[in-house]
Amino acid sequence: MPAIKISDTLYSVGVKHPDLKVFDLLMPLMHGTTYNSFLITGEKNVVIDTVKLKFFGEFIENIKQVIDPSKIDYIVIQHNELDHAGSLLKLLELAPGAKIVISKAAENFLNNSFNSKLDFIKADDTTEIKLGPSQTLKFVSAPFLHWPDTMFTYYAEEKALFTCDAFGAHYCQKKGLYSGDMDRAEFEDDYFKQFKIYFEIIMRVYSTKVVSACEKIKSLPINLLLPSHGPLVNADIARHVKCYIDWSFSAPSAECKKAVIVYSSMYGSTMKMAYHIESLLKLRGVKTFVAEIPFAMSESQMADVIKEIAVSDALLIGSSTICSTVLKPIWDFLFFLATVELKGKTGGVFGSFGWDPQGLKIIELVLSNYKMKLIKDMYKIKFVPSEDKLLPAQEFVDRLVKSMNGEE
Ligand SMILES: Cc1cc2nc3c(=O)[nH]c(=O)nc-3n(C[C@H](O)[C@H](O)[C@H](O)COP(=O)(O)O)c2cc1C
Ligand SMILES: [Fe+2]
Numbered sequence: 001m002p003a004i005k006i007s008d009t010l011y012s013v014g015v016k017h018p019d020l021k022v023f024d025l026l027m028p029l030m031h032g033t034t035y036n037s038f039l040i041t042g043e044k045n046v047v048i049d050t051v052k053l054k055f056f057g058e059f060i061e062n063i064k065q066v067i068d069p070s071k072i073d074y075i076v077i078q079h080n081e082l083d084h085a086g087s088l089l090k091l092l093e094l095a096p097g098a099k100i101v102i103s104k105a106a107e108n109f110l111n112n113s114f115n116s117k118l119d120f121i122k123a124d125d126t127t128e129i130k131l132g133p134s135q136t137l138k139f140v141s142a143p144f145l146h147w148p149d150t151m152f153t154y155y156a157e158e159k160a161l162f163t164c165d166a167f168g169a170h171y172c173q174k175k176g177l178y179s180g181d182m183d184r185a186e187f188e189d190d191y192f193k194q195f196k197i198y199f200e201i202i203m204r205v206y207s208t209k210v211v212s213a214c215e216k217i218k219s220l221p222i223n224l225l226l227p228s229h230g231p232l233v234n235a236d237i238a239r240h241v242k243c244y245i246d247w248s249f250s251a252p253s254a255e256c257k258k259a260v261i262v263y264s265s266m267y268g269s270t271m272k273m274a275y276h277i278e279s280l281l282k283l284r285g286v287k288t289f290v291a292e293i294p295f296a297m298s299e300s301q302m303a304d305v306i307k308e309i310a311v312s313d314a315l316l317i318g319s320s321t322i323c324s325t326v327l328k329p330i331w332d333f334l335f336f337l338a339t340v341e342l343k344g345k346t347g348g349v350f351g352s353f354g355w356d357p358q359g360l361k362i363i364e365l366v367l368s369n370y371k372m373k374l375i376k377d378m379y380k381i382k383f384v385p386s387e388d389k390l391l392p393a394q395e396f397v398d399r400l401v402k403s404m405n406g407e408e
């Protein structure tokens, strides 16, 4: 992708990575991604974010199409993850006079990512950098979108807000650069779905931080929302911001307690336990959502279950024990739980086993690492459930309901 002029003083100098299949060993990608970087020109020249190091050659060529890199005055590093900051040292070799601008929280991140003595300016919500008579940069700290160091940059005269990972999508569009370049079908069916999945996987766990950041930018006039992955947003800006706010509001309902039960089961024994627990919870007036976790669950199916967990008071996980561990779908699911805030929610573990229920201990350990309030004693059944073997479920559910009501 060559340098592309956005306005008289603003250029896109980022690169595309259309064939990337997995991001951060976390997210499978259907449409590749982009590493967006921006160049502001004038009396002072500014680069906002860089690109992954392996794309440095293309990146610097893009900059050279517009200015001599030695004329760069500032490099704003909005977030130190190497998909955006990876080319910083190489860029500094060609722009030795450039000052690095980072957030107040970023010093440690910068030092330990580059292990070099770098001079930098720390910006916060009060910092303004005057680039010329009619060019001003302001900064908005946006911690945890997606690391503690993240900040946004606002180019006031252009009403352009650079947001790094926030409002991004792993989406390398076929034609054009802007959200407004897509036809409606591509926008809704391809891009916006990826925008949502990106939120679910990267941002949801920091929902409260997302809401704070959206509050901060509410008063800014925005003509362009410029994330560091995916299309530059010039159409439906308000919708993008509103979706982030709506998707983030997911507190459990005050009126009625809700429990999510997920399970995997080879021969149906753990499944029987799951539905028995559900029936007892319903008798106690608790709303329930039960999901079987199949062998190869897609990220979007996982995200649907995660959404239910976000608005629940309790999460129960069931797995039989296989070769001293949990079933593979539950392993995957335990990892995926990192995308939702579980702290303080009630957790419970159940499952069928043959001779030693080791798998259940693994689930307990993971849920306690996620800081869930685990109820005492897992609920386990040797091989196949019978009416007698199902009876202890009553006590399990009692403890669960007490914990959800804050009585235990
Ligand atoms: C391949 C295989 C390995 C197993 N390994 C263990 C084990 O390590 N420890 C154990 O207690 N049970 C083990 N079991 C027994 C299962 O946990 C038991 O059959 C259980 O009832 C299955 O429940 P499900 O139908 O809910 O999957 C194993 C079963 C299979 C098929
Ligand atoms: Fe990131």
Ligand SMILES: [Fe+2]
Residues within 6 Å of the ligand: 081, 083, 084, 165, 228, 229
């Ligand atoms: Fe990123």
